[in-house]
Amino acid sequence: MWEQSFRDKSAEIRLFRSRAIILAIVITLMLAGLGWRMAHLQITLYDKYQNLSENNRIxxxxxxxxxxxxxxxxxxxxxxxxxxxxxxxxxxxxxxxxxxxxxxxxxxxxxxxxxxxxxxxxxxxxxxxxxxxxxxxxxxxxxxxxxxxxxxxxxxxxxxxxxxxxxxxxxxxxxxxxxxxxxxxxxxxxxxxxxxxxxxxxxxxxxxxxxxxxxxxxxxxxxxxxxxxxxxxxxxxxxxxxxxxxxxxxxTLHLDARMQRLASQLMEGRRGAVVAIEVKTGGILTMYSNPGFDPNLFVTGISHKDYNALRDNPDLPLFDRSIRGRYPPASTLKPFLGLGVVDMGVASWSQTINDYGSFQLPNSERVYRDWKRQGHGKVDLKRAIVESCDVYFYDMAVKMGIDRIHPFLQSFGFGQRTALDVDNTYSGLLPGREWKQATRRSHWYAGDTVNLGIGQGYMQATPLQLATATAVMANRGKWVAPRLMLSHSGDTTIDESTTPPDVVLNNEKNWDRMFNAMQNVVEGTHGTARALLRKLEHPIAGKTGTAQVVGIAQDAEYDSEALRERLRDHALFVAFSPVDDPQIAVATIVENGESAGRTSAPISQALINLYLGGGEGE
Incomplete structure (x- = not known):
């Protein structure tokens, strides 16, 4: 009773109505804001969010x-x-x-x-x-x-x-x-x-x-x-x-898969490289380095275990000997040096020297020995090439002098990178006065020239360089720089602007006479590659070389059995064929192979026979 007397119903009603009105206004404002926001998003920002939606979906x-x-x-x-x-x-x-x-x-x-x-x-x-x-x-x-x-x-x-x-x-x-x-x-x-x-x-x-x-x-x-x-x-x-x-x-490359496989078979178990070049085109027919590796391991990612096995292998399978292996050219340099000797008038083809097995410079105690202890007797240039007489080239190199030897050998590509589309090639080393002064802070001495006369001393060449120089020789001095690409489905062409100038002799007949001397290396009675006669299918002009790996005392003899296998001489052979119209030039190096006539020369011959004969070779 007392409660009812104190309540003001009209006041409560007014309070309720005011609160309801305020709530309605708030709800209306919120709905209006929501409507405005929806309109803004769907109309004003339509393009933006459509793009975002599409980018999320598409x-x-x-x-x-x-x-x-x-x-x-x-x-x-x-x-x-x-x-x-x-x-x-x-x-x-x-x-x-x-x-x-x-x-x-x-x-x-x-x-x-x-x-x-x-x-x-x-x-x-x-x-x-x-x-x-x-x-x-x-x-x-x-x-x-x-x-x-x-x-x-x-x-x-x-x-x-x-x-x-x-x-x-x-x-x-x-x-x-x-x-x-x-x-x-x-x-x-x-x-x-x-x-x-x-x-x-x-x-x-x-x-x-x-x-x-x-x-x-x-x-x-x-x-x-x-x-x-x-x-x-x-x-x-x-x-x-x-x-x-x-x-x-x-x-499409100049490479011949049959020749490459044959090189792989013949080099099995050996370390070295083979390079064969098509003389007229400069096309590289074979460029093989042994041992090798499986390139498929690298495509999707090689494991640490496999890579370490290749990296730590003492035979260096990852090292490309054909373009980066640097070897003394040894006696394979003699035909090039011999051409310079006769063409510059240092000596004639008929002029002889007496080889008693050793050579000494005036006022020097150093003795430079021939590979043949008792010497070759009376020797002219042809016989010096055929029998690889060291003393003859010791003497002629000194008479010719480094200032004439260097540019003449350089004209055949020694000491240069001449391949047009082969990357990472080494230039080898063609030493001279300027080089020795710059790198050794020393003068060039006559003894350096003596060593260079037989392709030893400071000089180094890669198998690709030896094959290139041999191809230039076979092409009678005409330069066609080595290349891998034969044809292309696009319009790419090879830039030949860096190709060296042709080698021009004072007497063109010297080419033929040198070819004849190199042919006798294979077919002559005393030729250093006469072992090739047993399987001679095409006339070959060649030159053997034996490059020392370690020096031996002047009064000591080379004893193969006393040396560890990796310290034995390298065997080199350069050749081209046919002699009357050369089509292919080959350079083969077998590391620690010793006798070129038994190791590197038969490999070159097999590749020549396969290329010229079209068979599978032996």
Whole structure:
């Protein structure tokens, strides 16, 4: 009763109404703000959010071009692309990478090497959300296991791609080189140029060595792209638009796969190199270094174990002896020096010296011995070439002098890089006064000239240089610089502006007379390569050489049995054939092979027979 008397119902009603009005106003304002916001988002910002929505649903993916193929001169495939399936992972879409890798290990097997390579590829990614390969070369059964479990593997997918493959394996490893994953240094170089960055936007591999590197720009091709629609998990549901990539250009090389395989067979168990050049074109027919390696190991990433095994091998399988091996040319230099002797009038073909087995400079106690202890007796230039008389060339080198020897030998390419499309070649070493002063801080002495006279001392040449000089000799001084590329599906041409000038003799007949002397090295009764007569199918002009690895005392004899195998003399042989119209020039070096007539010369002969005869050689 007392409560009711104190309540003011009209006041309560007014309070309620005012509160309701205020609440209604607030709700109206909130609804108006929400409506305005919705209108602003859907009308004013329509274009912006439509683009964001489309970009979230639709993505542009670059497509890698198919790499150009490489063929030999007869159309045999040397480098191809093989399809393979890989399991990939996008780190940004994976909640727990370690757990996912363990799950994949249970499903298909992920080795420690795979994990190691995955981490390396992950570090080298160009941009976020790029997929990283976990494992290459999945089988159909492994693909099925991954696809069945896709719902439990967010960010994981199976990707088809073309991977480089070298069907010839070790046989062409050094000359072709290989492709490998783009590393950080290469990536920085690519990103520095917008055009190059675009070209490699979808590429993971690049040429690392050899032909693959030199012709990278031609072999690579141009990328394409596809516009795809994706679901909430980022998986592609359909392709909306596609522009196909332009494949790289195919290349045909002068190399002859039959000759390369034959060189590999004949060099088995030996260390050394063989280079054969087509005289008229300069085409490199064979460029083989032994031992080699399997380039396929490097394509998708070589393991530390495999790389360490190659790196630590004392036979140096990663070292390309054909272009980087530097050897004293030894007696293979004598035909070139002999040409200079007669052409400059230092001596005539008929002029003789008496060889008693040794040579001494005036006022010097140093004795320079001939390989034949008792000497060769009366010797002219032809006999000095045929029997490889050291004393004759000691004497003639001193009479000719370094100031005339150096430029004459240089005209044949010694001490220079002359190959047009072979990278990483060494220039060898053609010593002279300026070189010795600059590198040894010493004058050039007559004794240095004596050693140079038989291709020893400071002088060094690579097998490619020896083959090149022999080809120039066979071509009667006409220079056609060595090259690997025979033809190209594009419009690339080789720049020949750096080719040296032709070697012009004062008397052109000296070419023929030297050819005859070199032919007698093989066919003469006392020729140092007369062992080739047993299998002589085509007339060969050649010259043997024996390069010392270690010096021996002046009064001591060379004792093969007393030396460790790796300290024995190198065996060299240069040759060209046929003699009357040379087509092929060959240089062969067998490390520690000692007798060129028994080791390097038969290898050269077999390659010549195969090239000229068309058979499989012996």
């Amino acid at each position: 993505k542009i993916q670059p497509l890698a071009p198919k790499r150009g193929l490489i063929y030999d001169r007869n159309g045999e495939l040397l480098a191809e692309n093989v399809p393979t399936y890989s399991v990939t992972l996008v780190p940004e879409k994976v909640p727990d990478i370690e757990e996912t890798l363990n799950f994949l290990d249970d499903l298909i097997g992920v080795s420690e090497r795979d994990r190691e390579q995955f981490e390396r590829r992950r570090e080298l990614r160009r941009r976020p959300y790029d997929p990283v390969v976990v494992r290459h070369k999945l089988t159909e059964d492994e693909i099925a296991k991954v696809m069945v479990n896709r719902n439990y593997l967010p960010g994981v997918d199976v990707e088809a791609q073309l991977v480089r493959h070298y069907p010839q394996g070790e046989t062409f490893a050094h000359v072709l080189g290989y492709v490998g994953r783009i590393n950080q240094r290469e990536q920085n170089q690519l990103d520095a140029d917008p055009d190059t960055e675009r070209r490699y936007s979808a590429s993971r591999y690049i040429g690392k060595l050899g032909v693959e590197k030199h012709y990278e720009s031609d072999l690579h091709g141009e990328p394409g792209y596809q516009k795809v629609e994706t679901n909430a998990r980022g998986r592609i549901t359909r392709v909306l638009e596609q522009v196909d990539p332009i494949p790289g250009e195919d290349i």
